[in-house]
Amino acid sequence: MDAAGKRVGAVRMRDVALMAQVSTMxxxxxxxxxxxxxxxxxxxxAEAVSAVGYVANxxxxxxxxxxxxxxxxxxxxxxxxxFASTIQxxxxxxxxxxxxLMIADSGYSPEAEEAAIRAFLEQRVAGLILHDTTHTxxxxxxxxxxxxxxxxxGTLTASPLDMVVSYSNHDAAKAMTLHLARLGYRRxxxxxxxxxxxxxxxxxxxxxxxxxxxxxxxxxxxxVLEMPPGLASGAEALLRLMEGGGEPDAxxxxxxxxxxxxxxxxxxxxxxxxxxxxxAAFDNFDLLGHLVPPVTTLRLPRLExxxxxxxxxxxxxxxxAAGAVSVDLRxxxxxxxxx
Amino acid sequence: MDAAGKRVGAVRMRDVALMAQVSTMxxxxxxxxxxxxxxxxxxxxAEAVSAVGYVANxxxxxxxxxxxxxxxxxxxxxxxxxFASTIQxxxxxxxxxxxxLMIADSGYSPEAEEAAIRAFLEQRVAGLILHDTTHTxxxxxxxxxxxxxxxxxGTLTASPLDMVVSYSNHDAAKAMTLHLARLGYRRxxxxxxxxxxxxxxxxxxxxxxxxxxxxxxxxxxxxVLEMPPGLASGAEALLRLMEGGGEPDAxxxxxxxxxxxxxxxxxxxxxxxxxxxxxAAFDNFDLLGHLVPPVTTLRLPRLExxxxxxxxxxxxxxxxAAGAVSVDLRxxxxxxxxx
DNA sequence: TTGTAAGCGTTATCAA
DNA sequence: TTGATAACGCTTACAA
Numbered sequence: 001m002d003a004a005g006k007r008v009g010a011v012r013m014r015d016v017a018l019m020a021q022v023s024t025m026x027x028x029x030x031x032x033x034x035x036x037x038x039x040x041x042x043x044x045x046a047e048a049v050s051a052v053g054y055v056a057n058x059x060x061x062x063x064x065x066x067x068x069x070x071x072x073x074x075x076x077x078x079x080x081x082x083f084a085s086t087i088q089x090x091x092x093x094x095x096x097x098x099x100x101l102m103i104a105d106s107g108y109s110p111e112a113e114e115a116a117i118r119a120f121l122e123q124r125v126a127g128l129i130l131h132d133t134t135h136t137x138x139x140x141x142x143x144x145x146x147x148x149x150x151x152x153x154g155t156l157t158a159s160p161l162d163m164v165v166s167y168s169n170h171d172a173a174k175a176m177t178l179h180l181a182r183l184g185y186r187r188x189x190x191x192x193x194x195x196x197x198x199x200x201x202x203x204x205x206x207x208x209x210x211x212x213x214x215x216x217x218x219x220x221x222x223x224v225l226e227m228p229p230g231l232a233s234g235a236e237a238l239l240r241l242m243e244g245g246g247e248p249d250a251x252x253x254x255x256x257x258x259x260x261x262x263x264x265x266x267x268x269x270x271x272x273x274x275x276x277x278x279x280a281a282f283d284n285f286d287l288l289g290h291l292v293p294p295v296t297t298l299r300l301p302r303l304e305x306x307x308x309x310x311x312x313x314x315x316x317x318x319x320x321a322a323g324a325v326s327v328d329l330r331x332x333x334x335x336x337x338x339x
Numbered sequence: 340m341d342a343a344g345k346r347v348g349a350v351r352m353r354d355v356a357l358m359a360q361v362s363t364m365x366x367x368x369x370x371x372x373x374x375x376x377x378x379x380x381x382x383x384x385a386e387a388v389s390a391v392g393y394v395a396n397x398x399x400x401x402x403x404x405x406x407x408x409x410x411x412x413x414x415x416x417x418x419x420x421x422f423a424s425t426i427q428x429x430x431x432x433x434x435x436x437x438x439x440l441m442i443a444d445s446g447y448s449p450e451a452e453e454a455a456i457r458a459f460l461e462q463r464v465a466g467l468i469l470h471d472t473t474h475t476x477x478x479x480x481x482x483x484x485x486x487x488x489x490x491x492x493g494t495l496t497a498s499p500l501d502m503v504v505s506y507s508n509h510d511a512a513k514a515m516t517l518h519l520a521r522l523g524y525r526r527x528x529x530x531x532x533x534x535x536x537x538x539x540x541x542x543x544x545x546x547x548x549x550x551x552x553x554x555x556x557x558x559x560x561x562x563v564l565e566m567p568p569g570l571a572s573g574a575e576a577l578l579r580l581m582e583g584g585g586e587p588d589a590x591x592x593x594x595x596x597x598x599x600x601x602x603x604x605x606x607x608x609x610x611x612x613x614x615x616x617x618x619a620a621f622d623n624f625d626l627l628g629h630l631v632p633p634v635t636t637l638r639l640p641r642l643e644x645x646x647x648x649x650x651x652x653x654x655x656x657x658x659x660a661a662g663a664v665s666v667d668l669r670x671x672x673x674x675x676x677x678x
Numbered sequence: 679t680t681g682t683a684a685g686c687g688t689t690a691t692c693a694a
Numbered sequence: 695t696t697g698a699t700a701a702c703g704c705t706t707a708c709a710a
Contacts, residue, residue: 010485012687023697028689038695053484058461059407060687062398063702067689070441070462079427081420088418091444100458102409102441105430119439122397123409145392146349231629257625264629286596287626290570290603351703362681367705377679399703402686406705 011054019048031056062124069099071313072120073129076108080229082256082283082302083131086153089306090129097314099126106132108197114139121146127313133157133199149316151309155200156328163316163325165309169200172298172331173207173254174214176280179296179333180250181215185278188212189223189248191237193255201226204254204282222246227258234261242277250278250339263291263338278339293337301329350393358387370395401463408438410652411459412468415447419568421595421622421641422470425492428645429468436653438465445471447536453478460485466652472496472538488655490648494539495667502655502664504648508539511637511670512546512593513553515619518635518672519589520554524617527551528562528587530576532594540565543593543621561585566597573600581616589617589678602630602677617678632676640668 017024022041030037030045037045048054062068071094075083087103094101102125104116114136120128121142128143128150135143143150143161150162155169180188190208193201205224212219223246227233234253238261241248253259259281266273273279273293281288281297288295308327315321356363361380369376369384376384387393401407410433414422426442433440441464443455453475459467460481467482467489474482482489482500489501494508519527529547532540544563551558562585566572573592577600580587592598598620605612612618612632620627620636627634647666654660 010687014687024688025690025697026695029696032689036695041695053480055457055481055485056461057402057463057687059398059401059463060702061689063396063402063704064687064689066702068398077427078430079420079423081418081423084418084420084423087442088416088444091417091442095443100441100462101443102439103426103430104434104440105427118394122395123439124396124398141392142394146394231625260626261629264626264631267631286570287599287603290574290600292603292606349703353703363704364682364706365680368680371705375679380679396703399686400705402688403703403705405686 010057011052012057013054015052016045016048016054019052020044068124068126070102070123070125071099071127071129071310072102072104072117072123072125074104074106074113074116074120075131076106078103078105080256081285085302086131086306086309089303089308090310091306093307093310093314097310099314110134110136110139110197114142118142121148126317127151129153129309129313130161133160134197135161149313151313151325153305153309155203156326157199160326163312165305165312165325165327165329167300167305167329167331168207169203170207170210172282172300173204173252174211175207175331176252176254176282176298176333177208177211178215179335180252180278180280180339181211181217183250183278183339185250185339186217187220187223187246187248187250188217189225189241189246189251191225191227191234191241191251191253191255191258193229193258194226201255208252208254220246223248227255229256229258231257231261231264234258235265238262238265238277248277250274250280252280252282254282256283257285259295259297260285260287260291263295267292273338280339284334289334289336291338296336296339297334299332299334301331304329349396350391351396352393354391355384355387355393358391359383407463407465409441409462409464410438410466410468410649411441411443411456411462411464412470413443413445413452413455413459414470415445417442417444419595420624424641425470425645425648428642428647429649430645432646432649432653436649438653447471449473449475449478449536453481456481460487465656466490468492468648468652469500472499473536474500488652490652490664492644492648494542495665496538499665502651504644504651504664504666504668506639506644506668506670507546508542509546509549511621511639512543512591513550514546514670515591515593515621515637515672516547516550517554518674519591519617519619519678520550520556522589522617522678524589524678525556526559526562526585526587526589527556528564528580528585528590530564530566530573530580530590530592530594530597532568532597533565540594547591547593559585562587566594568595568597570596570600570603573597574604575600577601577604577616587616589613589619591619591621593621595622596624598634598636599624599626599630602634606631612677619678623673628673628675630677635675635678636673638671638673640670643668
C-alpha cells in the first residue's frame with residue numbers, strides 16, 4: 001500500500017494468463033469451472049497461480065458479475081452470548097458454502113440498524129439476516145428496492161419483511177407459565193426486558209398473560225416487572241417482587257441473565273428455592289443447570305436458528321427456492337430443581 | 340434479482356447525475372467531498388439521491404479506487420463470550436469510523452485460519468485482525484505479499500507478523516500465582532486449557548512456573564493439569580487435583596469457565612472455599628463476582644483490546660502511523676473471598 | 679467549480 | 695475448447 005492506503009502492485013489474473021500462455025478468460029474459466037477447460041490448460045493455470053502467488057480479486061469479480069458471496073448480519077449486541085450462538089450457527093453454514101459474513105450491531109436502535117443495512121446494501125451483499133423485527137420505514141424501503149433476500153430471526157413475527165426463522169416467544173412464555181401453574185404455583189410473578197423497542201419482550205409478556213388468563217389466575221400488576229438485562233437487575237427484580245405486596249410463590253424471569261442474578265441473590269440471603277419462592281428462566285445458559293438448585297428453563301434453538309437462517313437464505317440466493325418461508329423451530333421446557 | 344441470483348436494475352450514479360443535471364463525476368464529488376462542490380449542486384444532488392433512492396455501489400468504488408473500508412477478523416470461536424467482548428470493541432470503533440467488519444472463525448485450526456485469511460484478501464480487505472498468533476506458512480506469505488496491515492491480539496507475542504495489541508498472558512498468570520503465594524498458599528495447583536495449538540495457554544503455564552520457581556516452591560506435577568474448556572471440565576479438574584495426591588491448598592484455573600465449574604462443584608459438595616481449597620480464576624466473567632464466595636480473578640482488557648486493535652489498524656490504514664506497534668494493555672488482580 | 683476520458687480487474691457474450 | 699471485446703459502476707487524472 002502507498003501512504004494514502006491505496007493498494008499497490010498486486011498480482012492480477014493477467015499475470016497468471018501470461019505465464020500459463022492463455023487468455024484471462026481462460027484463467028477465469030479454469031478457476032470457476034475447471035471442468036470447462038482442457039486438463040492441460042487446467043494444470044498450467046494451477047501452476048501459474050501458485051508460481052505468481054495469485055489471490056483472486058472478488059471485488060472486480062462481483063462488479064463484473066453482479067453477484068457477491070457476502071451475507072450481512074445485524075444483531076442488537078455482539079457481546080450478548082445469546083446472539084453469539086446464532087452467529088456461530090450462521091458462520092458454520094456460510095463457511096461450508098464458501099460465503100463470507102459481515103456483522104454489525106445496532107445497540108437495540110432501529111436507526112443504527114438502518115445505517116447498518118444501508119452500509120451492507122452499499123457493499124452489495126447477497127442477503128441479509130436481521131435479528132430484530134422492528135425496522136425504520138426507510139430501512140424497509142431500501143430493502144425492498146434492493147431486492148435482496150432477508151431473514152428475520154428474533155421472533156416468529158406475523159408480518160415479516162420476507163423470510164422468518166425463529167421460535168414463538170409468545171408460545172414459549174405461555175408454555176412455561178402453564179408449566180408453573182400445573183406445578184401448583186398460584187401467584188406467578190413475571191419479569192421481562194424493556195418492551196418499547198423489543199417485539200420479543202412484548203411477545204413474552206403476552207404469552208405470560210395468555211397463560212394466566214387461560215388457567216383463571218387473577219392478573220396482579222404487582223407481580224409484573226420490566227427490567228434492564230443483567231445479573232444485578234435480576235437480583236433487584238427479585239427483591240422488588242418479594243417486597244412489593246404481590247406475595248409471589250414463583251417468578252418467571254423472561255430475559256437474559258435475570259434469573260441467574262435472582263438465584264444468586266437467594267443464595268446470598270439463604271432463601272430456599274423453591275421453598276421461599278420458585279424460579280424459572282427463559283434461556284438455556286449452561287450455568288443454570290449447574291447452580292444450586294439447578295434452574296428450570298427453556299431450551300431455545302439459538303444455534304439452529306443461525307444455521308437454518310443461513311440455509312434458507314442460501315436456498316433463495318441460489319435459486320433453489322422462492323416465495324415465503326416461515327420456519328418455526330422448537331423450544332423445550334427443562335424442568336429442574338428450582339421449581 | 341433474477342433466478343440465478345444476479346442483481347438487476349439497480350439505480351446508478353448516472354441516474355442521479357441525469358436528474359441533478361450534472362456529470363457523474365460531480366455526483367461522486369458531492370457525495371465524497373461535499374465541500375468541493377457548489378452549494379447549489381450539493382443541494383440538487385442530495386435531492387436527486389433521495390428522489391431516485393440511490394444506494395452507492397461500494398464494490399465499484401473499491402475497484403476503481405483500490406481502497407476498501409472493510410476489516411477482516413478471525414477468531415478461534417465466535418460463540419466464546421471472551422472473544423465476543425473483543426469483537427464488540429472492534430465493532431464499536433469501526434462503526435465510528437465508517438468501516439465494516441467481516442468475521443470468520445477458525446475453530447482453533449491454523450488451516451481454517453488460512454482459508455479465512457485467503458477469503459478476506461480476495462475481498463481486498465483494508466486490514467486484518469487475528470486473534471491467534473500461530474499461523475501456517477502459506478498464511479504468512481499471503482499476508483506479507485498483500486501488504487495488508489495486521490494486528491494480532493491473543494497474546495503479547497515476541498515475533499508478531501506486524502502489530503500486536505494484547506496483554507501478557509505470561510505476566511498475568513505469574514502475577515496471580517505470586518498473589519496466591521503471598522497469601523500464604525504453598526501447594527498451588529494449576530489448570531490450563533490445551534497447550535498444543537494455543538500460545539496463550541503455554542504463556543500462562545510458563546508464567547505459573549516462573550512464579551513457583553521465584554518463590555522457591557517445589558514443582559509438583561501432581562498439581563498441574565491440562566483440560567478442555569467448560570464447566571464440567573472445571574469440576575472434573577477440581578476433583579482430580581483434590582484426589583490426585585498433590586494436596587493443593589489453592590488452585591488457579593487459567594482458562595475460560597473452568598473456575599466457575601470448580602466452585603459450583605464445591606457448592607454442591609458443601610466444601611468451604613477457601614477453607615478446604617482456595618480458588619482463583621483467569622477471566623473477569625461478571626458472574627464470578629456474584630458467586631458464593633465471590634471468586635478472585637484477573638481483570639483482562641477484552642473490550643479495550645478490541646478497541647485499540649481497531650484504532651491502531653485504522654491509524655496505519657489512514658497513514659497516520661507507520662512501523663512497528665506493540666501495545667501492552669494492563670491486567671489487574673481482583674482479590675475476592677475465594678482466596 | 680465542473681467535466682472528459684481512461685482505467686480498476688474481473689466476467690458475459692458471442693464468435694472462432 | 696478458447697479468445698476478443700465489451701461491459702460492470704465507480705474514481706483518478708487531467709483539462710477546461
